Amino acid sequence: MPYDQQRILARAAREIEPGQIVNLGIGLPSQLFNYIPDEAQVLVHSENGILGGRPCHPDEAIDYDMIDAGGAYITTCPGASLFDSSMSFAMIRRGRVDVTFMGAFEVDEVGNLANWKIPGKFSPGIGGAMELAQKVRRLVIMCSHNDKHGNPKILHRCRLPLTAPRCVSRIITDKAVMDVTPQGLEVVDIAEGLSIEELRAATEASLIIDASRVGSY
Amino acid sequence: MPYDQQRILARAAREIEPGQIVNLGIGLPSQLFNYIPDEAQVLVHSENGILGGRPCHPDEAIDYDMIDAGGAYITTCPGASLFDSSMSFAMIRRGRVDVTFMGAFEVDEVGNLANWKIPGKFSPGIGGAMELAQKVRRLVIMCSHNDKHGNPKILHRCRLPLTAPRCVSRIITDKAVMDVTPQGLEVVDIAEGLSIEELRAATEASLIIDASRVGSY
Amino acid sequence: MTRLAQKLTTVEAAIARIPSGATLMVGGFGSPGTPFALLDELLAQGQDGLTLIKNDANEPGIGISRLIEAGRVSRLITSHIGLNRVAIEEMNEGRLSVEIYPQGILAEKIRCAGAGHYGFLTDIGLETDIGMPRREIECEGRNWALEPALRADFALVHAGLSDRYGNLIYNGTAANFNPLMAMAADEVIAQSFQVEEPGALSPTTVHTPCAFVSYLVQVPMSSSEQGRRAHAV
Amino acid sequence: MTRLAQKLTTVEAAIARIPSGATLMVGGFGSPGTPFALLDELLAQGQDGLTLIKNDANEPGIGISRLIEAGRVSRLITSHIGLNRVAIEEMNEGRLSVEIYPQGILAEKIRCAGAGHYGFLTDIGLETDIGMPRREIECEGRNWALEPALRADFALVHAGLSDRYGNLIYNGTAANFNPLMAMAADEVIAQSFQVEEPGALSPTTVHTPCAFVSYLVQVPMSSSEQGRRAHAV
Numbered sequence: 001m002p003y004d005q006q007r008i009l010a011r012a013a014r015e016i017e018p019g020q021i022v023n024l025g026i027g028l029p030s031q032l033f034n035y036i037p038d039e040a041q042v043l044v045h046s047e048n049g050i051l052g053g054r055p056c057h058p059d060e061a062i063d064y065d066m067i068d069a070g071g072a073y074i075t076t077c078p079g080a081s082l083f084d085s086s087m088s089f090a091m092i093r094r095g096r097v098d099v100t101f102m103g104a105f106e107v108d109e110v111g112n113l114a115n116w117k118i119p120g121k122f123s124p125g126i127g128g129a130m131e132l133a134q135k136v137r138r139l140v141i142m143c144s145h146n147d148k149h150g151n152p153k154i155l156h157r158c159r160l161p162l163t164a165p166r167c168v169s170r171i172i173t174d175k176a177v178m179d180v181t182p183q184g185l186e187v188v189d190i191a192e193g194l195s196i197e198e199l200r201a202a203t204e205a206s207l208i209i210d211a212s213r214v215g216s217y
Numbered sequence: 218m219p220y221d222q223q224r225i226l227a228r229a230a231r232e233i234e235p236g237q238i239v240n241l242g243i244g245l246p247s248q249l250f251n252y253i254p255d256e257a258q259v260l261v262h263s264e265n266g267i268l269g270g271r272p273c274h275p276d277e278a279i280d281y282d283m284i285d286a287g288g289a290y291i292t293t294c295p296g297a298s299l300f301d302s303s304m305s306f307a308m309i310r311r312g313r314v315d316v317t318f319m320g321a322f323e324v325d326e327v328g329n330l331a332n333w334k335i336p337g338k339f340s341p342g343i344g345g346a347m348e349l350a351q352k353v354r355r356l357v358i359m360c361s362h363n364d365k366h367g368n369p370k371i372l373h374r375c376r377l378p379l380t381a382p383r384c385v386s387r388i389i390t391d392k393a394v395m396d397v398t399p400q401g402l403e404v405v406d407i408a409e410g411l412s413i414e415e416l417r418a419a420t421e422a423s424l425i426i427d428a429s430r431v432g433s434y
Numbered sequence: 435m436t437r438l439a440q441k442l443t444t445v446e447a448a449i450a451r452i453p454s455g456a457t458l459m460v461g462g463f464g465s466p467g468t469p470f471a472l473l474d475e476l477l478a479q480g481q482d483g484l485t486l487i488k489n490d491a492n493e494p495g496i497g498i499s500r501l502i503e504a505g506r507v508s509r510l511i512t513s514h515i516g517l518n519r520v521a522i523e524e525m526n527e528g529r530l531s532v533e534i535y536p537q538g539i540l541a542e543k544i545r546c547a548g549a550g551h552y553g554f555l556t557d558i559g560l561e562t563d564i565g566m567p568r569r570e571i572e573c574e575g576r577n578w579a580l581e582p583a584l585r586a587d588f589a590l591v592h593a594g595l596s597d598r599y600g601n602l603i604y605n606g607t608a609a610n611f612n613p614l615m616a617m618a619a620d621e622v623i624a625q626s627f628q629v630e631e632p633g634a635l636s637p638t639t640v641h642t643p644c645a646f647v648s649y650l651v652q653v654p655m656s657s658s659e660q661g662r663r664a665h666a667v
Numbered sequence: 668m669t670r671l672a673q674k675l676t677t678v679e680a681a682i683a684r685i686p687s688g689a690t691l692m693v694g695g696f697g698s699p700g701t702p703f704a705l706l707d708e709l710l711a712q713g714q715d716g717l718t719l720i721k722n723d724a725n726e727p728g729i730g731i732s733r734l735i736e737a738g739r740v741s742r743l744i745t746s747h748i749g750l751n752r753v754a755i756e757e758m759n760e761g762r763l764s765v766e767i768y769p770q771g772i773l774a775e776k777i778r779c780a781g782a783g784h785y786g787f788l789t790d791i792g793l794e795t796d797i798g799m800p801r802r803e804i805e806c807e808g809r810n811w812a813l814e815p816a817l818r819a820d821f822a823l824v825h826a827g828l829s830d831r832y833g834n835l836i837y838n839g840t841a842a843n844f845n846p847l848m849a850m851a852a853d854e855v856i857a858q859s860f861q862v863e864e865p866g867a868l869s870p871t872t873v874h875t876p877c878a879f880v881s882y883l884v885q886v887p888m889s890s891s892e893q894g895r896r897a898h899a900v
Contacts, residue, residue: 089771306538
């Protein structure tokens with residue numbers, strides 16, 4: 001059963017405020033590019049050395065030297081700048097990126113994130129994920145609530161090697177929007193049509209749910 | 218008695234080879250600028266962030282943002298680049314400057330240099346001298362052989378705080394040209410009209426002089 | 435961070451953000467790149483007990499020397515103040531505490547903070563007395579001096595050209611410490627002779643990306659005339 | 668250093684300087700900035716036992732992947748090889764030794780060598796297992812990981828525009844690791860699509876000053892066509 005990516009994308013787009021500097025991870029988060037209106041004057045940062053990228057329109061000429069960190073051809077929006085990798089990560093480590101969106105293999109109750117390595121199965125490298133997770137002010141996770149076998153990805157504690165500890169601010173899945181708080185994972189929104197019981201059943205982590213305050217999306 | 222600066226400048230200019238990258242210290246060395254012919258295609262480096270500076274002609278319009286490290290207004294020659302201070306010193310520390318010329322308070326037999334501080338009298342700061350002295354491949358000193366009271370500046374051992382130890386390659390004064398060798402200071406040239414005895418008398422350091430090979434200038 | 439559309443402000447409002455006692459980085463090597471208009475406003479507003487980080491002390495009567503002369507600077511972290519006899523006198527009289535680093539080490543300490551590291555290990559000045567005690571660490575059989583990163587509460591920088599988002603381009607040798615300081619301070623106030631709409635600057639020619647700039651002030655070219663005279667010796 | 672007037676040479680002569688067993692930095696993030704023509708010549712000349720330092724492994728059939736596929740690379744220092752299933756297979760089969768760093772740490776290790784330091788202290792990855800033992804040093808009550816600088820015998824870099832002295836300007840996102848590697852290697856071989864006479868480039872727009880470039884080779888734009896196809900997925 002494919003999960004509802006559109007629901008995640010539409011909900012995640014609401015996290016972006018006008019005039020922010022935003023980094024979009026590989027995979028689902030990179031599609032957020034198409035959800036940011038030009039008038040928001042948002043600048044998208046890519047690790048490979050651009051602030052102010054935007055997707056190429058299909059009828060636009062391609063500059064083969066212009067890609068984002070995921071390898072897609074892009075172009076610039078007004079106010080863009082291009083720079084080397086050390087400058088790009090200085091921006092990340094100095095907290096100059098307002099929010100970053102990433103996928104996840106596992107997230108847990110204290111905001112630990114695992115998204116780079118499955119020992120013995122998958123270890124293509126770290127890329128920029130570790131520094132983004134550790135240093136960007138606000139890290140929003142976008143992922144399916146359960147893996148393709150139905151196993152929960154929102155856990156009590158991550159079991160895979162961590163990308164960074166205690167780094168996640170908010171988790172947006174196809175089933176819920178959850179905030180990492182000192183008390184644990186607090187449900188902000190539940191996907192339309194899903195009951196609290198169904199959400200709890202699909203989740204390993206304990207969830208704090210105040211039914212009177214939970215919204216839907 | 219003013220010393221013969223022209224003799225030093227003319228002799229020092231012969232140290233520069235076509236196509237080299239050269240740094241000129243404040244004071245007498247900075248006048249070398251006028252001794253480098255355009256056809257030599259030499260690029261002059263200044264610590265404040267330029268490779269390829271040249272003096273302004275008197276009838277040239279001044280760009281008030283263009284100075285060398287000594288504060289003189291300059292302009293660029295073909296092949297010039299402008300950059301920040303960290304890049305400028307990366308160039309120095311990585312040995313990308315072929316030769317640097319500096320003044321000195323004291324130089325000694327093992328090539329120690331003192332030119333930045335006279336305790337209790339003069340301590341305006343280090344500037345770029347320490348890194349230039351320590352890291353540039355070839356350091357040529359240009360100074361008067363004796364101070365204004367007649368005291369020798371070419372010493373057995375420096376007494377002032379060092380800019381850098383064992384850093385000097387060659388010393389050009391108004392009286393002699395001397396190389397720092399593993400055996401000590403070896404005289405290459407003696408100023409026209411000066412005898413070996415007069416030179417020894419004006420010098421504290423031991424000098425190695427092979428009369429058959431010494432040139433004049 | 436300040437939102438992109440809200441960076442352009444007045445020199446008064448920008449400088450009013452700085453409290454007495456703050457640590458300030460100030461761009462410029464001699465006059466080029468020195469943010470004269472911001473410094474003059476700081477003089478007018480009266481903040482004191484300042485710690486300044488600048489390559490040099492400008493020349494008497496201009497730039498940060500005005501603040502030093504007015505007794506508003508308690509500490510100066512620098513590389514060379516040889517062109518400012520007033521600053522040397524203040525230092526020798528004990529009224530101004532001066533901390534001196536080799537110029538490239540000062541630049542790297544600032545850049546290191548800008549890159550988000552704790553510090554770096556260098557061999558510069560290892561066998562000389564640079565007047566500062568430094569911790570040495572042995573690596574691969576040699577000793578290296580640990581230079582901690584140098585940060586600041588504010589950086590005051592000067593650009594020749596910019597856009598409204600705060601992308602900066604420096605003219606001539608006016609870059610010097612400016613791009614490094616723009617990375618290293620918590621809040622960065624930039625002055626610019628010319629402020630264009632976003633899109634006016636070619637992206638590969640931007641020296642300081644707008645992500646590092648908090649506030650931007652447009653100043654007239656005449657604000658740097660003091661500095662021009664100073665170098666026209 | 669090579670004299671300014673003697674830098675422009677042929678791709679054959681430039682690559683012939685590289686012996687088997689050399690450590691090479693290779694610019695590029697994906698295809699942009701990858702010096703395809705220099706790499707193809709290296710493949711043709713047959714040097715082996717190479718250690719390569721590159722952000723990624725390119726994609727199968729192009730760039731450094733060709734060298735890996737031909738068994739000429741014994742070690743790869745990188746950040747992410749997820750777009751190259753061949754390289755992952757070579758690594759998993761134990762035929763290619765792969766050392767992986769967080770991308771910004773890899774960039775800083777290279778830049779640190781380029782700045783002439785021994786290393787730097789960082790908090791990146793302190794509480795995670797990045798697979799590499801790192802020395803930790805306590806400063807001001809906290810532990811920091813020591814990352815030694817990463818140098819190389821040669822750097823192969825790609826620029827869109829240059830002058831005959833070796834001043835380089837990168838196009839678009841093709842800068843990435845190129846300017847850092849140009850500072851960090853003992854000998855730097857640059858390829859450029861366009862080589863102008865000195866004076867043709869505006870000095871404030873130069874990304875890599877010619878002081879860092881040892882040899883320069885003019886290559887046709889068609890030499891990068893493999894890379895263009897690879898990204899046009």
